[in-house]
Amino acid sequence: MTAAPAGRRRGLTAGLVLVMFLAAMDSAVTAAAAPQIVADLGGGAAFGWLLAAYVLAATVCLPLSGRLADTHGRRPVLLAGTLVFLLGSALCAAGWDMPSLVVFRFVQGLGAGALQGTVQTVAGDLYRPHERGRIQAVLASVWSVAALAGPAVGGGLAQYGDWRGIFLLNLPPGALALWLLVRRFPEEPVRGAAGGPVDWRGALSLLLTCGTLMTLSVQGGTAWPWLSAPGAALAALFAALVLLTVRVERRAARPLIPRGLRRRREVAGASLVLGLLGVIMTAPMLLLPVHAQAVLGLGPAPAAAVLAGMTFGWPTAAVFSSRLYLRAGFRRAALAGALTATTALATTALLASAGAGALAFAAASTLLGVGFGLLQPALLVGVQAAVGWSGRATATAQLMFCREVGQTLGAALFGALFNAAGNRGIAVPAECAATCGSHVAAGLEAAYAAATGLAVAMVLVLLLGGRRERRGAAGPAGARTAAGTGPSGEPSGWPGISR
Incomplete structure (x- = not known):
């Protein structure tokens, strides 16, 4: 055509x-x-x-x-x-x-x-x-x-x-x-994907599991203490529902995530890393504006500007991510991003301990965004290039799902760490600016120290879990394939759309 x-x-x-x-x-x-x-x-x-x-x-x-x-x-x-x-x-x-x-x-x-x-x-x-x-x-x-x-x-x-x-x-x-x-x-042909009934049982069990996790995240530490009977009961229910969901998906004729896709190491590794990224990214989103107001004495707008460093660094680094993974490969590019994020998180924890000013936190936030901007595109594009057209949507959705679940877990984790540092009951930063700034700083330090540990885990997954990339798979020869075909040989895009 x-x-x-x-x-x-x-x-x-x-x-x-x-x-x-x-x-x-x-x-x-x-x-x-x-x-x-x-x-x-x-x-x-x-x-x-x-x-x-x-x-x-x-x-x-x-x-x-x-x-x-x-x-x-x-x-x-x-x-x-x-x-x-x-x-x-x-x-x-x-x-x-x-x-x-x-x-x-x-x-x-x-x-x-x-x-x-x-x-x-x-x-x-x-x-x-x-x-x-x-x-x-x-x-x-x-x-x-x-x-x-x-x-x-x-x-x-x-x-x-x-x-x-x-x-x-x-x-x-x-x-x-x-x-x-x-x-x-345009209407594109569906290539290589078999039809069949939707796995509604798996979708329902997933809804119940995620709903329980969301309830833990929203209500925990506010409606009732984390270490209380309701919290323990919901945690136990969540664990049971996870096991039930796994069992339902194993028995399903057409599970939400195909078995062959789950077994691919590049997909599993990228899913785990993006899940960890989802957990980590909630720490600055939830706590950095609170710290900027309660400890640094900034107003709401300047406090948001401190966090804006991350939102600026992320897309800026994503522009250069393709140049990096074309030269070094997807896994090495992702590793560079993970190492950059680890450095930024550890630096922020040290800044909180040292009582640094707003500019230092903004710089560390920008560096964290750079790390995320290098990491996520390399993982996402690497998986999309590996699985081909007929599995690309499922694989992409799995990566995004893992990141979303990670964010929900992160909200619960960092909220609990923040409260454990003595911030329980703080509803508005202005209420605690004069009396408990040290507790807020301690909460931020504890949260970022935990996030640093999770970032180290990302680095280890990328170092130990990835297979050697095929020669040319991510380099210019492999990425710049002939018009109309992708790196896996599948038709890329649709007829009628010019590249």
């Missing part, structure tokens, strides 16, 4: 970036509007579930949507995810009480989960390995901008308008993105 103008790929990429931005921004948009939402709807005790329900639905939907994208094609999953996300947004704007809003946020999260993994997969289909560093940098920038814009947009709309506008704001750009995807996304 004759290739269409390059504008077709640009239009499809614009649609992908737009829906990814909407899904990313809505993960943080409700936090700043908390007072207005609670004042209007009540149910303040359940407010934490507005974010938890969204994240829970997105996390569970990732492996399911990946499996569907491999068996039925990317286009229907991406379009369905966009429609569900927009439907959830409209329902959230119509929410009449807190329980209904939580349910509608869950619906919205289902669409976001289908979008997150499928967008990354389509980016892998559209771009060859030596080009994927640029698109990964763009997608990382989307998350960075969304992390900064989400609270600002939510707070501004809640203060000067109506909090329901937070969700209505998604509809016009979402409709534009949907139009771009319908017009620019």
Whole structure:
């Protein structure tokens, strides 16, 4: 088939970036509007579930949507995810009480989960390995901008308008993105993937498992102490559900994660490392702004600027990640990122102990973002290049799922460490600025010391768990393959889309 103008790929990429931005921004948009939402709807005790329900639905939907994208094609999953996300947004704007809003946020999260993994997969289909560093940098920038814009947009709309506008704001750009995807996304053939029934039992057991973990993360240390009867009971239930999920998936005829894919060392190793990355990245996101306000005496905006170093360093380094993995290979590039992140985390723990100033923390935060920006693209592109078209969506969704679960675990872990350092009961940084700054600094030091240990574990996994990469698999000869084929020999992209 004759290739269409390059504008077709640009239009499809614009649609992908737009829906990814909407899904990313809505993960943080409700936090700043908390007072207005609670004042209007009540149910303040359940407010934490507005974010938890969204994240829970997105996390569970990732492996399911990946499996569907491999068996039925990317286009229907991406379009369905966009429609569900927009439907959830409209329902959230119509929410009449807190329980209904939580349910509608869950619906919205289902669409976001289908979008997150499928967008990354389509980016892998559209771009060859030596080009994927640029698109990964763009997608990382989307998350960075969304992390900064989400609270600002939510707070501004809640203060000067109506909090329901937070969700209505998604509809016009979402409709534009949907139009771009319908017009620019051709019907692609489904290659090498067998059909069959969806593993709904596995999806249900996964939902229960992740829901229990989310309850531990949201309620633990606030509704009841970690070392209490409810905490112990939920922890035991979570462990039992993990075992049940493993058993269900082993017996399933078509499990969410195919058995052959689970046994591939490069996929398993990358999944473990990205899970650890998910745990680690919650430490700065949760605790660094608190430390900046309670210990360094900064206001909310300057405190956010300290964390912004990470959100700046991540996409900046992702731009250069492809150059590194093309020269050194995927595993070595990922190892460089893991070592950089380890250095940044250890430095931050030392800065907290020494009572350093804001500029030093901002520099360490930027270095941490650089490490993450080198690490994640190398792992993601390496797996996408290894598994081929028919398993790419499932493998990509598994990597994203592991990172999301890691973030949930990290919220519980670092929250417990922070509280153990003497910060229990601190709700607002301003309340403790004059009396317990030393406790906040100790909590940050303990959390970053633990994160450093986890980063060392990432380094060890990459050193010991990876096989020698095939010659040319990640270098220019292997990455810059002939037009129309990927590094595994599978058709790359779709006919009708010019590269």
